Amino acid sequence: MSLELKNVEKKVGIETHIHSTNLKLEKNTINVLLGSTLAGKTTLMQIMAGLDKPTSGEIWFNGENVTGLEVQKRNCSMVYQQFINYPNFTVFENIASPLKITGINSNEIKERVGKVAELLKLSAMLNKKPDELSGGQQQRTALARALVKDSDLILLDEPLANLDFKLREELREELPKLFEDRDCIVVYATTEPLDALMIGGNTATLLEGNVIQYGKTLDVYNKPENLTSAKVFSDPPMNIAEISKTGDTFKLTENNNVKWKSNVKIKDGIYKIGIRPHNITTYKEGNNSVEIAGKVLISELSGSESLIHFTNANLNWVSLSNGIQQKNIGEDAKLHMNVDEFLYFDQNNRLVNYG
Amino acid sequence: MAKITLKNLSHSYLTKQNYDADWALRGVDIDWKDGGAYALLGPSGCGKTTLLNIISGLLKPTEGEVLFDDRDVTTLNPVERDIAQIFQFPVIYDTMTVYDNLAFPLKNRGLSDTEIDSKVREIGEMLELTSTLNKKASGLTADGKQKISLGRGLVRSDVNVIMFDEPLTVIDPHLKWVLRSKLKELHQKINRTMIYVTHDQIEALTFADQVVVMHEGQIVQTGTPVELFEKPKHTFVGHFIGSPGMNILPCEIKNGQINFEGKILPTNTSIKKSNFNKTQVGIRPEFINFSNDGIAVKVKRVSDTGRHKVIDTECSSGNIKILANTSTQIPSESAHITFDQKYTYAYGDNWIIE
Numbered sequence: 129m130s131l132e133l134k135n136v137e138k139k140v141g142i143e144t145h146i147h148s149t150n151l152k153l154e155k156n157t158i159n160v161l162l163g164s165t166l167a168g169k170t171t172l173m174q175i176m177a178g179l180d181k182p183t184s185g186e187i188w189f190n191g192e193n194v195t196g197l198e199v200q201k202r203n204c205s206m207v208y209q210q211f212i213n214y215p216n217f218t219v220f221e222n223i224a225s226p227l228k229i230t231g232i233n234s235n236e237i238k239e240r241v242g243k244v245a246e247l248l249k250l251s252a253m254l255n256k257k258p259d260e261l262s263g264g265q266q267q268r269t270a271l272a273r274a275l276v277k278d279s280d281l282i283l284l285d286e287p288l289a290n291l292d293f294k295l296r297e298e299l300r301e302e303l304p305k306l307f308e309d310r311d312c313i314v315v316y317a318t319t320e321p322l323d324a325l326m327i328g329g330n331t332a333t334l335l336e337g338n339v340i341q342y343g344k345t346l347d348v349y350n351k352p353e354n355l356t357s358a359k360v361f362s363d364p365p366m367n368i369a370e371i372s373k374t375g376d377t378f379k380l381t382e383n384n385n386v387k388w389k390s391n392v393k394i395k396d397g398i399y400k401i402g403i404r405p406h407n408i409t410t411y412k413e414g415n416n417s418v419e420i421a422g423k424v425l426i427s428e429l430s431g432s433e434s435l436i437h438f439t440n441a442n443l444n445w446v447s448l449s450n451g452i453q454q455k456n457i458g459e460d461a462k463l464h465m466n467v468d469e470f471l472y473f474d475q476n477n478r479l480v481n482y483g
Numbered sequence: 484m485a486k487i488t489l490k491n492l493s494h495s496y497l498t499k500q501n502y503d504a505d506w507a508l509r510g511v512d513i514d515w516k517d518g519g520a521y522a523l524l525g526p527s528g529c530g531k532t533t534l535l536n537i538i539s540g541l542l543k544p545t546e547g548e549v550l551f552d553d554r555d556v557t558t559l560n561p562v563e564r565d566i567a568q569i570f571q572f573p574v575i576y577d578t579m580t581v582y583d584n585l586a587f588p589l590k591n592r593g594l595s596d597t598e599i600d601s602k603v604r605e606i607g608e609m610l611e612l613t614s615t616l617n618k619k620a621s622g623l624t625a626d627g628k629q630k631i632s633l634g635r636g637l638v639r640s641d642v643n644v645i646m647f648d649e650p651l652t653v654i655d656p657h658l659k660w661v662l663r664s665k666l667k668e669l670h671q672k673i674n675r676t677m678i679y680v681t682h683d684q685i686e687a688l689t690f691a692d693q694v695v696v697m698h699e700g701q702i703v704q705t706g707t708p709v710e711l712f713e714k715p716k717h718t719f720v721g722h723f724i725g726s727p728g729m730n731i732l733p734c735e736i737k738n739g740q741i742n743f744e745g746k747i748l749p750t751n752t753s754i755k756k757s758n759f760n761k762t763q764v765g766i767r768p769e770f771i772n773f774s775n776d777g778i779a780v781k782v783k784r785v786s787d788t789g790r791h792k793v794i795d796t797e798c799s800s801g802n803i804k805i806l807a808n809t810s811t812q813i814p815s816e817s818a819h820i821t822f823d824q825k826y827t828y829a830y831g832d833n834w835i836i837e
Contacts, residue, residue: 188643239577292526297726301786325788349789390569406790426664429688432725432769437660448790450769452709457668475797 129155129280131176131313136185138171138337148185152352153330158307158314160324160345163334169317172334173283176315178202190279201279204320205274209286211266212259213273219245220254230277241482244272247306261437264295275306282307300326312470317359321363325349325385327342355477358402364435364446367403383441388418388467392481399480402471405435408447414466420445422463427455436461484645485551485676490546494533506531510702511547515678522679522691524761526723530700532648535680539646547720551643561707567636567645571652573628577621577637580822581612583619585634594641606634610668625661626654633662635668647679651686663689684724696720712767715827718833721765725792730771732800734764734829736836741829742780744798749824751837759831761765768806769794770823773814777821778803786812796820 132155138146139203141263153159161169161374174180175187178199186195186216223241232240245251248268248443258266267287274282284303304327307314316327324331324345331349331450332342333356340359352358359366370381373396379387398401407413408420422438422445431436434453438445438461447463455461472481494508501510508530515521523531536542538549540561549557556564567588575584585603594602607613610630620631627655629650635643647666651659667690669679680692686706687694695705696719703717704710715721721729735742735759741750741764746762780796780803787809794805794813805820807813829836 164536293684293726294526294723294728299729305784322788326786328786346787346789404790426660426667426689428660428685429683430662430726431688431708432712432767435660437664452712454708457664457671 129311129313130188133175134186134188134189135173136172136175138168138180138188139183139268146175146182149339151332151339151342153315155313156311158304158316158327158329160327160329160431161315161317161334162319162321162324162331164319166336167360168335168337169334170285171337173285173315173317174204176205176281177204177283179206180445196442198405201450203277203279204281204283205277206283206285207267207270207274209289209297211258211263211270211290213266215258216249217270218255218257219250219261220257222225222269223250223254225274225448226273226277240276240373241272244276249273250270262295264291264299265301267291267300273308275310278311278417280312282312282314284314286317286319289319294361302323304328321361324361331361333357335360346418351479351482352402352471353479354401355400355473355479358471358473358479360403362404364405364448367405367408367445369401369403369443370398371401372398380441382443385420386440386464387418390416390467392470392472394472398475400477401475403465404469405446405448406465407466407469408445410436410447410451410453410461410463411433411465414468416467417464419469420463420465422447422461424455424457424459424461424469426457429454437461437465447481485516486553487513487539487644487676487678488548488550488553490532490548490550492537492544492549494530494537494546496541497782503700506700508537508544511702513702513705514677516672517552518676519693520667520677520679520691522687522694524681524687524694524699524723525685525697526682529697530564531680531682531697531712533647533700534697535648535678538595538644539566539568539780551709559641565641565643567642568746569632569636569645569647569650573648575620575628575630575631575707577626579617580617581607581620581631582616585612585616585638587637602638602640606638609637610634610665622625624796629653630662630665632805633669635665635694637673640673642675644676644678647677649681650679654789655758661738666690673714688724696723698723714828714835715765716835717766718763718830721767725767725769727768727804727806729765729767730803730805731763731765731830734762734800736762736829736831741827744800746778750827750829751825752828752835754829754836756831756836759836761832763830763833765828765830766822767826768804769804769819770826771803772823773805773807773811774819774821777819780818780820782814782816782818796814799805802818 133149133151134150175182186193224237227237250268288299328345331345333340335356341353341384371378374391420440422440425437427434427436436450437446474480489511492511492540495506518717525531537544548555586599589599607616681687696703698719698763704720711724718731739754780797784795786793787795792807798801
């Protein structure tokens with residue numbers, strides 16, 4: 129089983145929504161489409177589902193050209209950001225609905241609904257109506273409906289975006305487990321890098337209708353091919369600064385006092401570095417760290433972590449430390465950057481060295 | 484400005500109350516100092532909006548009193564209470580200029596033009612609205628409009644309290660930190676009593692010096708962000724604050740000790756009571772380590788988030804989550820873990836035993 133997009137392009141009027149895209153998704157994989165709003169995630173999914181036709185290019189499924197084949201003829205399920213259920217149906221009837229139209233007998237329907245309901249912790253709610261459920265349970269019902277039929281392709285379009293923080297945390301963990309033993313291709317669209325990391329599988333970074341990079345999620349995260357991919361896959365945003373390298377000495381262009389030594393094997397010259405916020409901390413981490421002075425703009429506390437925004441040499445920086453690190457606005461703080469984790473990009477924004 | 488005291492407040496939307504669940508708010512006691520920054524934090528349905536409406540005077544409590552500077556205001560309406568409130572969505576006059584929007588609350592109170600002008604410019608400056616003061620409010624972005632709402636709330640100096648009800652909901656995620664910083668800075672500059680209501684832990688913990696965590700109509704803990712993280716007084720706080728939340732598992736309390744998985748777990752808190760319907764042990768994922776002996780667990784799943792590993796393990800009492808550095812070697816199946824005793828707590832019927 130595989131799903132392949134060959135030179136797929138989508139234009140609406142004079143605007144290009146999807147630039148020529150090639151992407152091959154394999155059997156039994158979860159594939160995350162990661163990008164901000166308007167990156168083209170939903171358009172790509174609609175093309176994959178057959179809800180929308182590409183302007184040019186082809187879609188192949190299992191070695192067969194399915195371009196133009198309508199959605200009803202494809203074995204595909206979709207879950208949206210909004211919780212979409214039939215309000216007059218019970219949870220059981222909602223989950224059973226895709227099976228009813230296929231003419232499966234009622235005993236088997238009962239069994240299959242029972243199984244998927246258990247998986248999604250809905251067993252106790254089968255006789256309730258959607259409006260008696262919490263947001264999380266409503267979205268579980270929509271997920272159950274997508275899982276109950278054996279789809280070849282399951283498309284999840286930001287399914288957790290409308291859930292509150294704690295529910296999102298819970299469901300994000302459960303999702304990959306749901307697909308572990310299924311014979312299908314899952315595509316999951318999200319704006320949140322953490323979703324991609326928690327789900328694992330493969331990730332495609334997207335920006336303005338272009339697939340920037342596709343590969344194993346952790347590889348894309350650890351070795352972004354270019355600055356764009358690195359930026360898309362960083363939340364909080366990646367710190368980017370220009371540096372110069374002479375021999376084994378590296379200096380920030382904006383502030384020559386921030387310098388460090390490293391035996392990174394790149395030619396002398398000017399580069400950009402990308403530093404993820406968690407590699408700038410209020411404490412030392414790693415064997416090779418360099419100090420950076422900061423004027424605190426604010427320290428944001430998440431409960432178990434602290435995000436400190438600060439300025440150094442006219443640049444805004446973001447750091448992320450474990451625990452509660454309260455700093456006052458305007459305070460002078462000392463922070464530590466973990467040199468071994470820096471990403472180095474050349475003048476064309478291509479990755480030349482990573483941690 | 485005023486200090487605010489809430490005395491034994493309870494509220495029910497029903498005419499008769501038979502069960503705890505019939506109360507939207509139960510036995511709330513709060514003392515808020517003049518000039519403090521406070522947050523009410525909890526999921527939807529926890530009673531925080533009911534409490535806010537009681538403080539602002541939109542709702543009269545079924546029981547209890549509201550005092551501003553020791554003066555009973557329980558029966559006063561919102562206007563008589565002299566408060567400013569900022570809502571989720573911008574409340575502004577689209578056809579007026581930014582300047583006139585900010586001046587509006589002051590004109591209504593008959594301030595002189597020169598007074599109004601200096602106030603409006605001061606607030607405009609703080610919120611970085613100076614360059615748009617003469618523009619129509621309708622032309623501004625969502626966050627620009629919400630800044631005007633904030634400004635209208637902050638411009639009066641004669642209010643007893645400024646209340647924020649999820650004020651950053653409409654703000655683009657990438658801009659939120661800027662406004663959070665602004666709000667915090669404003670509080671430091673103008674030093675008025677501020678109450679911030681939200682379901683978002685980052686908003687609450689970032690803004691407030693003291694956070695009131697609510698759950699099912701009750702206050703489960705009031706504390707600083709550090710206290711809520713390091714010593715949750717109720718299992719709900721452990722679960723709700725921090726990501727992932729605290730591990731909470733059934734245990735036995737015998738002779739003032741925590742018995743868990745056939746072992747005694749050391750703790751720094753002294754356990755004097757044991758007569759509870761339900762006893763549990765709580766430990767945050769940050770405070771668990773792999774070791775050679777200790778509690779036997781099975782490693783079920785490891786998720787690498789790029790900056791740490793979240794490890795799902797299982798023992799006979801339930802699942803335990805562990806947070807470790809990405810460089811930590813994770814045992815492949817069977818493992819032993821130990822809990823940091825400084826952060827190991829016992830809970831009786833969901834409340835900390837100490």
